[in-house]
Amino acid sequence: xxxxxxxxxxxxxxxxxxxxxxxxxxxxxxxxxxxxxxxxxxxxxxxxxxxxxxxxxxxxxxxxxxxxxxxxxxxxxxxxxxxxxxxxxxxxxxxxxxxxxxxxxxxxxxxxxxxxxxxxxxxxxxxxxxxxxxxxxxxxxxxxxxxxxxxxxxxxxxxxxxxxxxxxxxxxxxxxxxxxxxxxxxxxxxxxxxxxxxxxxxxxxxxxxxxxxxxxxxxxxxxxxxxxxxxxxxxxxxxxxxxxxxxxxxxxxxxxxxxxxxxxxxxxxxxxxxxxxxxxxxxxxxxxxxxxxxxxxxxxxxxxxxxxxxxxxxxxxxxxxxxxxxxxxxxxxxxxxxxxxxxxxxxxxxxxxxxxxxxxxxxxxxxxxxxxxxxxxxxxxxxxxxxxxxxxxxxxxxxxxxxxxxxxxxxxxxxxxxxxxxxxxxxxxxx
Numbered sequence: 040x041x042x043x044x045x046x047x048x049x050x051x052x053x054x055x056x057x058x059x060x061x062x063x064x065x066x067x068x069x070x071x072x073x074x075x076x077x078x079x080x081x082x083x084x085x086x087x088x089x090x091x092x093x094x095x096x097x098x099x100x101x102x103x104x105x106x107x108x109x110x111x112x113x114x115x116x117x118x119x120x121x122x123x124x125x126x127x128x129x130x131x132x133x134x135x136x137x138x139x140x141x142x143x144x145x146x147x148x149x150x151x152x153x154x155x156x157x158x159x160x161x162x163x164x165x166x167x168x169x170x171x172x173x174x175x176x177x178x179x180x181x182x183x184x185x186x187x188x189x190x191x192x193x194x195x196x197x198x199x200x201x202x203x204x205x206x207x208x209x210x211x212x213x214x215x216x217x218x219x220x221x222x223x224x225x226x227x228x229x230x231x232x233x234x235x236x237x238x239x240x241x242x243x244x245x246x247x248x249x250x251x252x253x254x255x256x257x258x259x260x261x262x263x264x265x266x267x268x269x270x271x272x273x274x275x276x277x278x279x280x281x282x283x284x285x286x287x288x289x290x291x292x293x294x295x296x297x298x299x300x301x302x303x304x305x306x307x308x309x310x311x312x313x314x315x316x317x318x319x320x321x322x323x324x325x326x327x328x329x330x331x332x333x334x335x336x337x338x339x340x341x342x343x344x345x346x347x348x349x350x351x352x353x354x355x356x357x358x359x360x361x362x363x364x365x366x367x368x369x370x371x372x373x374x375x376x377x378x379x380x381x382x383x384x385x386x387x388x389x390x391x392x393x394x395x396x397x398x399x400x401x402x403x404x405x406x407x408x409x410x411x412x413x414x415x416x417x418x419x420x421x422x423x424x425x426x427x428x429x430x431x432x433x434x435x436x437x438x439x440x441x442x443x444x445x446x447x448x449x450x451x452x453x454x455x456x457x458x459x460x461x462x463x464x465x466x467x468x469x470x
Contacts, residue, residue: 041156044070046436046460047377047380047381047456047457047460047463048382049376049380049464049465050463051306054380054381054453055383055449055453055456056214056383056428057191057382057384058382060437060442060446061397061441061442061446063246063247063437063440064251064441065313065317065440070247070310071307072307072311073308074220074302074305074306074311076305077099077301077305078302080301081243081290081468082097082301083300083301084096084097084300085097085301085303085314086100088274088275088470089133092234093119093276094270094274094306095270096118096301097301097304099301099304099305100299100301100304101384102304102308103116103307103311104116104257105117105199105304106311106312107242107257107307107311110232110311110314111227111234111235111240111259112232112235113234113235113259113260114260114263114266115259115261115263115265115266116257116258116259116261117258117259117266118256118257118273118299118304119255119256119257119258119273119298120254120255120297120298120299120300121243121245121254121255121296121297122219122221122242122243122244122245122256123153123154123239124256124259124273124297125152125242125258125269125297126191126217126239126256127154127157127272127295128258128269128297129154129159129217129241129258129269130154130157130217130273131158131268131269132239132260132264132266132268132269132272133188133189133238133239133265134157134215135155135160135188135189135215136160137158137160137409138159138186138409138410138411138412139159139161139186139188140159140160140161140162140163140412140414141155141160141187141188141189141190141191142162142164142179142182142188142189142190142214143155143162143163143164143167143193143391143393144167144173144174144191144192144193144195145165145166145167145392145394145421145424145425146195146390146392146393146421146427146428147193147195148221148390150192151191152393152399154385155406156398156406159404159406161186161388161407161410161412161414162393162399162414163182163184163187164392164393164394164399164414164416164420165178165421166178166420166421166422166423167184167421167423167424168194168423169361169423169426169427169431170348170361171195171346171348171369172196172427173192173193173194173195173198173199173205174192174205175423176201176204176205176208178421179205179208180208183212183214184412184413187214187230188214188215188298189214189215189216190205190208190209190215190217191217191218191219192217192218192219192237193219193221194218194220194221194222194223194226194233195217195222195355196222196223196345196356196359196434197222197223197321197351197353197354197357198223198226198345198347198348198351199227199228199352199353200228202218202228202233202236206236209237213215215237215238216236216238217238217239217241217390218234218236218237218239218241219241220233220234220240220241220242221241221242221243222249223354223356224242224250224314224318225314226351226352226353226354227314227352228351229299229350234259237263238259239259239260239262239265239269240258240260241257242256242257242258242259242277243268244256244310245305246256247436248356249314249321249356250307250310250313250317251306252299252303252307253303254303254305255299255303260361267296268292270299272292272295273294273297274296274298275290275295275296276291276292276293276294277291277292277294315390317439317440318355320322320439320440321439322352322353322355322357324355324438324440324442324443324444325353325355325358326440326452327444328344328358328438328447328451329344329345331447331448332451334361334451335451335452335454335455336454336455336458340367340458341361341362341363341364341366342362342363342367342386342458343360343363345358345360348434354391355438355439357434357438358434358436358437359389359432359433359434360405360432360434360435361431361432362430362432364430367461368465369461369464369468371430371431371433372387374457374461374464375387381453381456381457382449382453383433383435383449383453384436384448385433385435386433386435387432387433388428388429388431388432388433388434389427389428390426391428392420392424392425394417394420394421395416399416400417402416414453435450438450
């Protein structure tokens, strides 16, 4: 076969794009100055695991927490060294006890579920909706048992989950509601910021998130008792020093070292100030790409750009595309290979439903030794999550600043090229 401009790159043609997409995150001079000020101060972390003014950390930690709480219109924010640590603290703070159950989505990052195991509680997996990928309220209701204590709802890829229905289910059944907003800082549901509707909200600041501190997390809540428990979990528990010479600790709550540093907080303060601007750029890029894909491919191509419900403000941590093999005639994984060959970062699926992991399927953690319930982890448990992973979901993480509309044009052009030449992929699949 002689390669032409229209020959797919996977078949030897010239790729649509040869250069990499712009690197992320965006770190400017203001972020650099903020971190340098901490370095020059010589006070990199001022936490002290004992009663006193530094039990809650240093000045930048407190400023970051105050600004984050103010942005969300809540009373309390507690900074952590990761969102995983914040989720663990949330499980304890809402009153989950060892052996009790926490309902979580099957399609999410691992720590949404392992945070329960970290407190010797049991994750129970519910299915997700096939348009916005949040928890399916009907599946949640079917999972409730006398052991259920809490629900963790995840706002996946930047779109809010169906909070009205899920919050209603939680209220009717006396369950606590934790919002995992790791991928959705600044997203809204019916005009309200995510993280402010449940009992508490959790955020992540890893370097691939909408804003970053390198590593880091935050718990927000309007409940003083929950905030206090979270602060104790973060800093080795509540400890009373007994005796001046012996420095003996008298602890009343098991805690960990989940403390954020002053450098991370300094970076977070600056990044938080940029968040609305950075999210708006994501929205503009995503909206532009959706228009270009619809224009080039039409609405019956088997390629469905992200759905944005009228109740939500989507902040596009990732650009999630639904794929229909029945319409394209090409298995999704082959289509993804062809797009990647054209220079477009694209993945087939998100994460495999978590219950397939031996951690759950083989009931390996200690928590299961004294568990009296009947949580299931078998194939077929969450059919929508399995279908999205195996057949229907495609993701790209480059629809975010500092990428440009020209970069989005390349993505759209690659989709058009592969779609137009899909007959050659069909022939290869069946060769």
